Amino acid sequence: MLRLAIRNVMRHRTRTALTLAAIVLGVAGLILAGGFVQDVYVQLGEATIHSQLGHLQIYRKGYYAQGSRKPIEFALTRPNDVLRQVRAHPAVQDAMLRLNFSGLLSNGRADLAIVGEGLQPDKEARLGSYITILRGRMLTDHDRFGMLVGEGVAKALKLSPGSRTTLVASTADGGLNSVDFEVLGIFRSFSKDYDNRAVRVPLAAAQELLATDVANAIVVLLDATPRTDQVKDELEHAFAERDIEIMSWHELSDFYEKTIALYKRQFGVLQFITLIMVILSVMNSVSMTTFERMGEFGTMRALGNRSRTVFRLVVLENVVIGLVGSTLGVAVGLLLAIVISGIGIPMPPPPNAESSYIASIRILPPVIGAAFLVGFIAAFLAAIWPAHRVAQIPLVDALRQNV
Amino acid sequence: MTVVRLESVSKEYRLGEANVTALRNINLNIEHGVFLAIAGPSGSGKSTLLNLIGCIDEPSSGKVYLNEHDVSGRSPDQLAQVRARSIGFIFQTFNLLPVLSAEENVEYPLLQLKELTRSERQERVRHYLKVVGLSDFAKHRPNQLSGGQRQRVAIARALAVHPKIILADEPTANLDHKTGGRILSLMRKINRRSGTTFVFSTHDQRVIDMADRRVDLADGEIVRLGIRTDHDWHFAAERVDDSDQADDTNEP
Numbered sequence: 001m002l003r004l005a006i007r008n009v010m011r012h013r014t015r016t017a018l019t020l021a022a023i024v025l026g027v028a029g030l031i032l033a034g035g036f037v038q039d040v041y042v043q044l045g046e047a048t049i050h051s052q053l054g055h056l057q058i059y060r061k062g063y064y065a066q067g068s069r070k071p072i073e074f075a076l077t078r079p080n081d082v083l084r085q086v087r088a089h090p091a092v093q094d095a096m097l098r099l100n101f102s103g104l105l106s107n108g109r110a111d112l113a114i115v116g117e118g119l120q121p122d123k124e125a126r127l128g129s130y131i132t133i134l135r136g137r138m139l140t141d142h143d144r145f146g147m148l149v150g151e152g153v154a155k156a157l158k159l160s161p162g163s164r165t166t167l168v169a170s171t172a173d174g175g176l177n178s179v180d181f182e183v184l185g186i187f188r189s190f191s192k193d194y195d196n197r198a199v200r201v202p203l204a205a206a207q208e209l210l211a212t213d214v215a216n217a218i219v220v221l222l223d224a225t226p227r228t229d230q231v232k233d234e235l236e237h238a239f240a241e242r243d244i245e246i247m248s249w250h251e252l253s254d255f256y257e258k259t260i261a262l263y264k265r266q267f268g269v270l271q272f273i274t275l276i277m278v279i280l281s282v283m284n285s286v287s288m289t290t291f292e293r294m295g296e297f298g299t300m301r302a303l304g305n306r307s308r309t310v311f312r313l314v315v316l317e318n319v320v321i322g323l324v325g326s327t328l329g330v331a332v333g334l335l336l337a338i339v340i341s342g343i344g345i346p347m348p349p350p351p352n353a354e355s356s357y358i359a360s361i362r363i364l365p366p367v368i369g370a371a372f373l374v375g376f377i378a379a380f381l382a383a384i385w386p387a388h389r390v391a392q393i394p395l396v397d398a399l400r401q402n403v
Numbered sequence: 404m405t406v407v408r409l410e411s412v413s414k415e416y417r418l419g420e421a422n423v424t425a426l427r428n429i430n431l432n433i434e435h436g437v438f439l440a441i442a443g444p445s446g447s448g449k450s451t452l453l454n455l456i457g458c459i460d461e462p463s464s465g466k467v468y469l470n471e472h473d474v475s476g477r478s479p480d481q482l483a484q485v486r487a488r489s490i491g492f493i494f495q496t497f498n499l500l501p502v503l504s505a506e507e508n509v510e511y512p513l514l515q516l517k518e519l520t521r522s523e524r525q526e527r528v529r530h531y532l533k534v535v536g537l538s539d540f541a542k543h544r545p546n547q548l549s550g551g552q553r554q555r556v557a558i559a560r561a562l563a564v565h566p567k568i569i570l571a572d573e574p575t576a577n578l579d580h581k582t583g584g585r586i587l588s589l590m591r592k593i594n595r596r597s598g599t600t601f602v603f604s605t606h607d608q609r610v611i612d613m614a615d616r617r618v619d620l621a622d623g624e625i626v627r628l629g630i631r632t633d634h635d636w637h638f639a640a641e642r643v644d645d646s647d648q649a650d651d652t653n654e655p
Contacts, residue, residue: 004500004502004503007502007503008502010502011501011502295496295498296498296500296501298498299494299498299500300500301483301486302457302459302486302492302494302498303486303487303492303511303512303515303560304483304484304486304487304488304512304515304564305483305487305515306479306480306483307479307480307483308480394460395459395460396454396459396460399459399494399498402494402496402498
């Protein structure tokens, strides 16, 4: 019977081609759409990590919940000890310290409330694509009292590279302190809110301003994003004795989680529509080709085949078509994915960001597997109703279709 | 021996709003070994009658006996069994399975007969292709064969299951006169040689004249029954309500 089915499939070349085309297009479409969506997720994730979050951030316990108001109280004491231990982990590519503070930035005539970050400039540069320098240059480890200001900050205080500024903040023990800085560069990030408020200074300068030697956070960069959760567990285990909490990038990025949730819903709907279209077009061509052959199935039954046999034959034929079509669809999908990825899809900036990027099509086994199954199952399901019809239609009527 | 017996068989169709009576109160016995033509204009009920005999259709009322077994009220699967074992079909449109070669087409119905071994099947296929003179075309697909050759494959296919009766619905209608004549002669020869019962419908007088029995239908009723001796037909007028006479006429 399989032989007969395969021969029938081979013989009705145009009809088979019609059904095949529907399946191949559907499967390839699902692979492309799925791969593209996955790429968007990954790109967004990497963008988030490399903006400034890193893969993991290590704080003193309580900092994440309450620390933003009292950064000094919830700071890590002796941060370099922790830093050394973190760096010893083989999956850790780099780790760096940050100290956050808030204060007033003055250009001599006006003040602006800012959020400041004391950081290790060279390491941050390696981590991050988060900021782009619009004018001036990047901060380096050699600039002791250099400062980078956000685009919005520069505008508000009419700063340009070379401007002198004074930063005023309250120290760890409650006093007021001020330090003079030279503006080295003006940056733009993905987030306008950030650009309107942020300044970046070297860690040592920030510590001097606050009269302390602590840090708020250790930002950890790993060599592979998928290992994030595993490394987090291992580090948590290693620091179990200490008063420390570790957050992963996706826990930190509320924005990422929400964006993904939104995208998932949107793409989910689109994929569902694609799915329905694939199933409908496969059903359409399967029932067309099956009903056209009514007479042939009538002959089989007249020769003593049971309805069941005819039903099975039709289903089997379409299982064969489904397998071939899905395989072809996967091949076509992969080929297109590779070609399209090679060319790249220019994308507009993601929400709340200002840079566009080039998307590609990810080739992921689960997506391909799902697409294959969809093609196969669509062909199988599509066959059931027509197969039932041609098997059950009164034999007299079926035979009358022979011309 | 009676192969087929119809007892006051009627068949009605619903055609849209109207009820169409295709056959009305048919009583007919078909004896073993006859070469019987069902004659009549189109729409007279020839095909319906053949379909009822062949268990392709079921009567609205009355009973059909095959080999003295009542086949009414059987399940579709049981009827499929009856068709597989007892009836050979020859169609106006040949109805070969297009993807199978001539020999595979002949073998196809044999696959239903589980008691046959592979070699027995092949033996039968070889034998019946030889009977119809197509041994050299065993590997050909239907579309590589002429109309006459296709119909011969169909005849071999019908013969191969060793049926009680072979039913042929207008077997020559899609063939030219010469080829049709040859097909009829072949069927006739097989009928003579092996005693296989043939029933065929036709409206072609030359085809009718090759039969040894005829049943004339008009408007769903038997109008007369004929028996041929040499070249002359002897008719018995059929009265619808008189089944005895029908029996008498059909005795060989």
